[in-house]
Amino acid sequence: xxVAGIDIGSTTGKAVIMIDDKIILGKIIMASIKPxxxxxxxxxxxxENAGLTAQDELQYIVSTGYGRLKVxxxxxxxxxxxxxxxxxxxxxxxxxxxxxxxxxxxxxxSLSAKGVVLGFEMNERCxxxxxxxxxxxxxxxxxxxxxxxxxxxxxxxxxxxxxxxxVFAESEIISLVNNDVPLPDIITGINRAVASRVSGxxxxxxxxxxxxxxxxxxxxxxxxxxxxxxxGLKVNRLPVNPQFMGALGAAVFAMEKFRAKTTETxxxxxxxx
Amino acid sequence: xxxxxxxxIFEKFSALAGSISxxxxxxxxxxxxxxxxYTCSFVPEELFVAAGLxxxxxxxxxxxxxxxxxxxxxxxxxxxxxxxxxxxxxTGEYEFIDGCVIGGGCDANRHILDNWEKSEARIPFLHRIFxxxxxxxxxxxxxxxxxxxxxxxxxxxxxxxxxxxKLRDAIVLCNExxxxxxxxxxxxxxxxPPITASETIALxxxxxxxxxxxxxxxxxxxxxxxxxxxxxxxKKTVRLMVVGPGHDEPTLCDIIETMGGTVxxxxxxxxxxxxxxxxxxxxxxxxxxxxxxxxIDRPLCPKNLDAHPIINREVMDKIKEYRVDxxxxxxxxxxxxxxxxxxxxxxxxxxxGIPMLRIEREYTSDSLGQVQTRVQAFIETIxxxxx
Numbered sequence: 001x002x003v004a005g006i007d008i009g010s011t012t013g014k015a016v017i018m019i020d021d022k023i024i025l026g027k028i029i030m031a032s033i034k035p036x037x038x039x040x041x042x043x044x045x046x047x048e049n050a051g052l053t054a055q056d057e058l059q060y061i062v063s064t065g066y067g068r069l070k071v072x073x074x075x076x077x078x079x080x081x082x083x084x085x086x087x088x089x090x091x092x093x094x095x096x097x098x099x100x101x102x103x104x105x106x107x108x109x110s111l112s113a114k115g116v117v118l119g120f121e122m123n124e125r126c127x128x129x130x131x132x133x134x135x136x137x138x139x140x141x142x143x144x145x146x147x148x149x150x151x152x153x154x155x156x157x158x159x160x161x162x163x164x165x166x167v168f169a170e171s172e173i174i175s176l177v178n179n180d181v182p183l184p185d186i187i188t189g190i191n192r193a194v195a196s197r198v199s200g201x202x203x204x205x206x207x208x209x210x211x212x213x214x215x216x217x218x219x220x221x222x223x224x225x226x227x228x229x230x231x232g233l234k235v236n237r238l239p240v241n242p243q244f245m246g247a248l249g250a251a252v253f254a255m256e257k258f259r260a261k262t263t264e265t266x267x268x269x270x271x272x273x
Numbered sequence: 274x275x276x277x278x279x280x281x282i283f284e285k286f287s288a289l290a291g292s293i294s295x296x297x298x299x300x301x302x303x304x305x306x307x308x309x310x311y312t313c314s315f316v317p318e319e320l321f322v323a324a325g326l327x328x329x330x331x332x333x334x335x336x337x338x339x340x341x342x343x344x345x346x347x348x349x350x351x352x353x354x355x356x357x358x359x360x361x362x363x364t365g366e367y368e369f370i371d372g373c374v375i376g377g378g379c380d381a382n383r384h385i386l387d388n389w390e391k392s393e394a395r396i397p398f399l400h401r402i403f404x405x406x407x408x409x410x411x412x413x414x415x416x417x418x419x420x421x422x423x424x425x426x427x428x429x430x431x432x433x434x435x436x437x438x439k440l441r442d443a444i445v446l447c448n449e450x451x452x453x454x455x456x457x458x459x460x461x462x463x464x465x466p467p468i469t470a471s472e473t474i475a476l477x478x479x480x481x482x483x484x485x486x487x488x489x490x491x492x493x494x495x496x497x498x499x500x501x502x503x504x505x506x507x508k509k510t511v512r513l514m515v516v517g518p519g520h521d522e523p524t525l526c527d528i529i530e531t532m533g534g535t536v537x538x539x540x541x542x543x544x545x546x547x548x549x550x551x552x553x554x555x556x557x558x559x560x561x562x563x564x565x566x567x568x569i570d571r572p573l574c575p576k577n578l579d580a581h582p583i584i585n586r587e588v589m590d591k592i593k594e595y596r597v598d599x600x601x602x603x604x605x606x607x608x609x610x611x612x613x614x615x616x617x618x619x620x621x622x623x624x625x626g627i628p629m630l631r632i633e634r635e636y637t638s639d640s641l642g643q644v645q646t647r648v649q650a651f652i653e654t655i656x657x658x659x660x
Contacts, residue, residue: 066642066643066646078649078653079646079647079649079650079653080646080650081646081647081650081653081654082650082653082654105643116654116657117650117653117654120647120650120654122643122646122647
């Protein structure tokens with residue numbers, strides 16, 4: 001059985017192909033303004049990595065992410081909350097809490113021991129606590145996202161960033177720069193501000209060990225450090241690239257759906273005999 | 274979202290609910306009738322009906338911007354619905370009303386009057402009525418006195434007399450309308466309701482937008498039509514209830530129903546929250562009967578200090594009555610009243626094992642992309658992937 005999951009986020013598109021239980025990740029595709037086009041590029045990259053030549057070989061496709069409804073070649077769409085939960089639990093069945101920080105939103109998802117979603121919280125439409133917030137701050141500090149996430153920029157004397165609004169926080173940070181506050185202090189302050197906001201979502205959704213981080217911000221060491229301090233628990237990384245977790249979950253759903261459909265067809269055929 | 278039901282009444286209700294001024298208002302005005310606007314469900318329409326005025330509940334249907342209102346509300350945390358309603362007033366969409374009564378239920382609402390008086394928008398009659406913030410006999414007496422004051426002001430301004438008999442007739446008419454609405458709501462208790470949530474919103478909003486006698490006649494005919502509808506075969510669906518302040522536009526409910534949910538009932542300010550019991554009809558003091566209904570019998574607004582247990586009980590009762598699988602608690606940004614209420618309600622429902630999704634949003638329906646994701650995830654969570 002060959003199926004695919006496609007995650008069209010605000011910033012990137014990702015696709016995962018499953019051939020029976022084998023998982024093949026595609027590539028991170030920068031999102032265009034047309035989600036359907038991003039989806040095509042993402043699936044082509046995944047097909048190439050899987051050694052497949054044509055989309056026709058895919059027997060079931062599930063789309064997710066904010067552009068999920070625009071994927072015109074998928075069999076169905078499932079929310080990114082369900083897909084991140086499915087992907088993370090499939091990768092590590094000990095996961096009970098997922099923190100997903102994407103380009104334009106962040107989510108906290110609580111899972112049962114069977115992988116059922118017990119609760120979830122998302123940020124409202126404000127960009128604070130999302131990848132976009134980090135992009136804006138990295139531009140102001142001229143340090144790149146690598147600088148924001150670098151472990152060498154974790155400081156014990158973090159600056160206080162009081163404003164959660166991306167726009168106002170930007171002017172606050174410019175003031176800190178003008179006052180010669182050291183860069184690591186500012187960066188640690190930014191990561192702590194985001195961690196403070198995200199940890200509130202996590203507690204509302206339901207916090208339990210084991211905690212993992214998914215989405216594009218998983219590589220931000222400073223943020224992970226700040227989250228661990230805010231939550232009082234270790235924030236783990238998954239063995240599969242966490243940025244693909246939504247697409248992986250969609251692929252697992254696709255496999256489950258296709259298997260159920262195949263079984264149903266067989267039962268009907270046997271019944272007809 | 275439409276059910277597929279072919280009905281001229283539904284078409285009419287949808288048209289009335291989809292705009293502010295409408296053909297019914299124009300017809301009423303052409304016959305020399307006066308229209309009085311009001312905000313908040315705690316302003317008793319019966320008083321206006323008894324005065325021979327057509328009550329029109331202020332709403333913001335179709336609003337895409339609150340830009341003009343923000344000139345007034347800029348510095349305050351005023352809820353999105355109030356800002357958009359006031360914007361409609363400033364842009365002249367309520368020029369057809371001959372007066373307006375502002376309900377002082379929440380602070381945001383009462384500020385409409387403050388700002389209206391300071392604005393360029395003219396209105397010949399503008400009055401604010403204060404609601405007691407707790408129930409009980411003393412509070413009901415206080416509210417009755419305010420209704421007496423409003424009655425006198427209406428009589429003086431419009432040159433008319435509101436007799437007790439006229440009040441009692443108006444109470445009977447509005448009770449009959451409530452009963453018809455309740456009967457239509459009850460049709461949604463079945464597995465596949467004959468009407469959708471957005472049709473139900475149109476149905477109740479139309480009632481705030483046309484003369485009451487004509488509305489009663491239309492509702493009576495519609496109820497007959499709906500009772501004759503053969504519901505489609507069973508399909509798997511998640512039965513949901515919407516709780517929160519008034520929402521007069523169908524976008525949220527359309528999202529819910531497109532994503533595989535069915536909104537089977539609601540406790541909202543334009544809809545289910547107004548369908549609570551009846552006003553005493555033969556009371557020697559009809560104003561006291563109206564006050565008792567709003568303050569003692571129907572204290573369902575979180576503005577009331579003692580309303581929470583009653584709201585909780587009403588939600589729990591409806592969950593059983595309508596076999597509700599989950600609650601969608603929606604409020605507008607900066608709505609302190611419902612924002613706080615829904616937070617507490619969610620905690621209590623969680624303890625009772627009932628899932629609830631909280632949504633805080635802008636009034637404008639073009640900002641609902643993220644809401645769609647959350648609603649879809651909520652429905653997926655409840656259904657366990659069975660849909």
